[in-house]
Amino acid sequence: MTENSRASATAPAPEGASPGRSRAHRPDFAHLWDRYGILGVLVLMIALMAVLAPNFLTLDNAFNIARATSINAILAAGMTLVILTRGIDLSVGSNVAVSGIVAVLLWTGGMPAAVCVLGGILVGALFGLLNGALVAYLALPAFIVTLGGLTYLRGTAYLLTDGQPLVADDLGYQLMGNGFFAGVPVPVVLMLLVCLVLWFVLRHTRFGTEVYAIGGNPEAARLAGIKVRWTLVRVYLIGGACAGLAGVIFSARVMSGQPTAGETYELDAIAAVVLGGTSLMGGVGTVQRTLIGAMIIGVLSNGLLLMNVPFFYQLIIKGAVIVLAVAIDSLKNWKRS
Amino acid sequence: MSTPVMELSGISKRFGAVQALNEVDLQVASGEVVALLGDNGAGKSTLVKAIAGVSPADSGTVTWDGRPVTISKPGDAQRLGIATIYQDLALCDNLDIVANLFLGAERTVLGTLDELEMERRARALLDSLSVQLPSLRVPVASLSGGQRQIVAIARSLLGDPRVVMLDEPTAALGVAQTAQVLDLIERLRDQGLGVLLISHNMADVRAVADRAAVLRLGRNAGDFPVQETSYEEIVAAITGAADNPVTRRTGHVSVSGTEEA
Numbered sequence: 001m002t003e004n005s006r007a008s009a010t011a012p013a014p015e016g017a018s019p020g021r022s023r024a025h026r027p028d029f030a031h032l033w034d035r036y037g038i039l040g041v042l043v044l045m046i047a048l049m050a051v052l053a054p055n056f057l058t059l060d061n062a063f064n065i066a067r068a069t070s071i072n073a074i075l076a077a078g079m080t081l082v083i084l085t086r087g088i089d090l091s092v093g094s095n096v097a098v099s100g101i102v103a104v105l106l107w108t109g110g111m112p113a114a115v116c117v118l119g120g121i122l123v124g125a126l127f128g129l130l131n132g133a134l135v136a137y138l139a140l141p142a143f144i145v146t147l148g149g150l151t152y153l154r155g156t157a158y159l160l161t162d163g164q165p166l167v168a169d170d171l172g173y174q175l176m177g178n179g180f181f182a183g184v185p186v187p188v189v190l191m192l193l194v195c196l197v198l199w200f201v202l203r204h205t206r207f208g209t210e211v212y213a214i215g216g217n218p219e220a221a222r223l224a225g226i227k228v229r230w231t232l233v234r235v236y237l238i239g240g241a242c243a244g245l246a247g248v249i250f251s252a253r254v255m256s257g258q259p260t261a262g263e264t265y266e267l268d269a270i271a272a273v274v275l276g277g278t279s280l281m282g283g284v285g286t287v288q289r290t291l292i293g294a295m296i297i298g299v300l301s302n303g304l305l306l307m308n309v310p311f312f313y314q315l316i317i318k319g320a321v322i323v324l325a326v327a328i329d330s331l332k333n334w335k336r337s
Numbered sequence: 338m339s340t341p342v343m344e345l346s347g348i349s350k351r352f353g354a355v356q357a358l359n360e361v362d363l364q365v366a367s368g369e370v371v372a373l374l375g376d377n378g379a380g381k382s383t384l385v386k387a388i389a390g391v392s393p394a395d396s397g398t399v400t401w402d403g404r405p406v407t408i409s410k411p412g413d414a415q416r417l418g419i420a421t422i423y424q425d426l427a428l429c430d431n432l433d434i435v436a437n438l439f440l441g442a443e444r445t446v447l448g449t450l451d452e453l454e455m456e457r458r459a460r461a462l463l464d465s466l467s468v469q470l471p472s473l474r475v476p477v478a479s480l481s482g483g484q485r486q487i488v489a490i491a492r493s494l495l496g497d498p499r500v501v502m503l504d505e506p507t508a509a510l511g512v513a514q515t516a517q518v519l520d521l522i523e524r525l526r527d528q529g530l531g532v533l534l535i536s537h538n539m540a541d542v543r544a545v546a547d548r549a550a551v552l553r554l555g556r557n558a559g560d561f562p563v564q565e566t567s568y569e570e571i572v573a574a575i576t577g578a579a580d581n582p583v584t585r586r587t588g589h590v591s592v593s594g595t596e597e598a
Contacts, residue, residue: 204449209432213440216429223427224441283431 038277038292041325045296049303056306063185069298070187071096071246073291074194075265076272078242080290081198081235083273084215086282087142089236091131091149092243092269096262097157099124099247103173104166104257113172120251121244127153128240132233150266157259166257177252187249191291194242198287211235215282271322272297296325340403341366342531343388343419343500348397350383357383358394359555365500365531370522372546372563373535374575379552381535385502388533389421390414420493421502428485430478434470435459437477438492462491466524483514487521500531507541519545539568553577 050057075092082089103120107113127149134145160166179186202208210231213221222228243262250261276293278285300321304314341364350358358380365371375381386392388399390411399406401417408414414421428437435452438459444451459473468487470480477485486506493501503522507515522545525532536542542549543563551558551574559574572578 206443206445206448206450209436209440209443209450212432212436213429216431217427220427220429221440226441283429 038275038289038296042292042296042299045299045303049299049306053303053306056303061302061306063188065295065298065302066188066191067185068302069294070185070191071249072265072268072272072297073191073294074242074246074249075269076276076290076294077194077198077287078239079269079273080276080278080285080287081202081211082142082239083270083278083280084211084282084285085232085235086215086218087135087232087235088146088270089128089131089239090143090146090266091127091153092239092246093262093265093267094150094153094157095124095127095240095243096247096250096265097259098127098153098160099244100251100261101157101160101166101257101259103248104168104171104251105160107168107172108166117173117176117248120248121241124244124247125237125241128237128243129233131240132236135236136229136232157261161257161259163259165259168255168257171252171255173248174252174255177249177254187253190245190249194245195287195291198238202287207231207234212283215284268297275322275325342402344400345388346398346400348384348387348394350387350392350394357555358387361397361552361555361557363550365533367499367531368526368529369548370526370532370534370546372542372549373533373552374542374549374571375552375558376575379575380555381552382504384552385421385504385533385535388414388419388502415496418497418499419502420496420498420500422489422493422504422506424504424508428477428489431476433476434473434480434488437488438462438495440492442495462494465528466491466494466521468521481514482510483517486510486514486518490518490521490525498530500533501525502533502535504535505537506534507536507538515541539571542571543568551575
C-alpha cells in the first residue's frame with residue numbers, strides 16, 4: 001500500500017537506483033496493481049456492463065453516469081483529505097441539504113444567482129470549519145463531532161424549510177445542475193475541476209504535504225513545526241466547502257431546496273474514498289483514485305439499473321462489491337508483509 | 338583539544354525528591370565525538386532534555402562559544418545550533434525521503450513545492466555524508482532501520498547545527514546498519530560538528546567516540562579519553578565499582594582532561 005502514497009507518484013528517481021534494491025521500483029505485479037489496479041477494475045466493470053446492459057455504451061449514458069456521479073465524487077474528493085488525516089466527516093450528507101436550502105432561500109430572497117451559489121458553498125464551508133475547530137482544538141473524536149453534525153444539520157434543514165420542499169421554478173443558477181459547458185454537463189465539469197484543484201493542492205503545495213504528514217505520523221508532523229491543528233481545520237473546511245458545492249448542484253438539479261437531500265451521501269462518499277484505496281488509517285491515498293472509486297460506484301449503479309435489476313438486489317450487489325474490493329486490497333497487503 | 342563549542346557547568350535538575358542531575362559538567366568541542374555513558378537512571382536523558390530545552394535545568398550555566406546563554410525552550414537550543422535526534426525517530430513513514438528531510442521547512446516557488454530544488458539539496462546533503470540510499474523518492478517505510486536513522490540525522494543537519502545529540506542511535510539496529518550509522522557519525526565529526534552520543538553500547542563508543550563522559554546517579558563519574566582507557570575502567574565508572582576517593586574527587590572537581598583511575 002505504501003506505493004500508493006503521494007511519495008511514489010512523482011517522477012521516477014533520475015539517479016541510477018540499483019535494480020533489485022528497492023522494492024518500489026520493481027515493475028512486478030503487486031506494484032502494477034497498486035498503481036493501476038483500481039483503474040483496471042473500472043475498465044473491467046465498464047466492459048462487463050457494455051456486454052450485459054443494453055444501451056450502456058452510448059455517449060448519452062456516459063454523461064448520465066458522470067452527472068449522477070458528480071455529487072458523490074465532489075463529496076468524496078473533500079472526504080479524501082479528511083480521511084488522509086485519519087479523520088472522517090459524517091456530516092457532509094446533511095450539509096448538502098442545508099447549503100442547498102440556503103442557496104434556494106437566497107434566490108427566493110431576491111439575491112443574484114452568483115450570490116446564491118457562493119452563499120451555499122460558504123455555508124457548507126462554515127459548518128466544515130466548525131467541525132474542524134472542534135476536532136482540532138478541543139481534540140474531540142471526528143466520528144462523534146461529525147455524527148452530531150449529521151444530526152443537527154438535518155434538523156436545521158427541516159427547520160429552514162418547515163419540513164417541506166422549497167420549490168423555485170425560476171431558479172437562477174439551475175445551470176449548475178442542468179446546464180452544459182462545451183457539450184459537457186456542468187456538474188461533471190465542476191467535479192473534474194474540484195478533483196483537479198485538490199489533486200494539485202495535495203501534490204504540489206506545502207499544505208498537501210502537511211496533510212500527508214499528519215496522516216502518517218501526527219507527532220512527527222508536530223515536531224517538524226507543522227501547525228497540526230490549523231491544518232486540520234483547513235481540511236474540514238475544504239470538506240465542508242465541497243459539501244456546499246454539492247448542495248448547490250443538488251438544489252439546481254431538482255430546482256428546489258429539499259430537506260431530505262443528501263441522506264446517506266456521506267456513506268457513498270466514504271465508499272468511493274475507500275474503493276479508491278485510501279487508507280482509513282490515514283496518510284495514504286489520492287483524489288484521482290477517489291474519483292475512480294466514485295466512477296466505479298456510478299457505473300455499477302447505472303449498469304444494474306439498465307439491466308432492470310430490482311432495487312433491493314442493487315443495494316446488496318453494491319455493498320458486496322465495496323467489501324470485496326477492500327478485502328482484495330488488504331489481502332494483497334497481508335500477503336506481501 | 339580545541340576550545341569547546343558547548344560547555345555545561347554545574348547543571349542540576351530535581352524532580353520532586355529525586356535529584357536527577359547534581360552539578361554536572363560537560364564539554365563538547367567542534368570535531369569531537371563525546372559519548373555520554375551511564376547506567377539506567379544515571380541522568381543521561383535528563384541531561385539531553387535539559388540541553389535540548391525540552392525540560393530545562395534548574396540551575397547551572399551553559400556557555401556557547403565562550404559566552405553564557407540560557408536554554409529554556411526547544412527553540413533556544415535550535416537557534417544556538419543544537420540538533421537533537423531522539424530514539425523514536427519522528428519520521429513520516431508514508432512520505433518519501435525528500436519530503437521527510439524538508440518536513441516543516443519545504444522549499445516553495447510561487448506557493449508550490451519546489452520538488453526539484455528540494456531533491457537537489459537532499460542529494461547534495463546525502464552525498465556530502467557519503468550516504469547511499471536506493472532512491473530519494475521511496476517512502477521511508479520501505480527503508481531499513483539504519484537508513485531511517487540516517488534520514489533522521491540528515492534532516493537535523495539541514496538547520497546547519499554545530500552540535501548534534503544522538504539518543505541511542507544504534508539501539509534497534511543490526512550489525513551492518515549500526516556500522517552505517519557509525520560511519521555517518523564519523524563523517525559528522527570530520528565536517529567539524531560536535532557530536533554527543535548517548536549510548537549503552539560500549540562497542541559503539543569504542544569505535545567512534547573520542548571521549549567518554551560518564552554519569553552515575555546524576556553526578557559526573559569520570560571523563561575518559563576513549564583510546565587510552567580500557568573497557569574495564571569505563572565500565573567500572575559506570576557501575577560505580579571505581580567508587581574510591583580518587584574518582585569521587587574527580588566527580589565534583591571539574592576536570593576536562595584525563596586522570597588515571
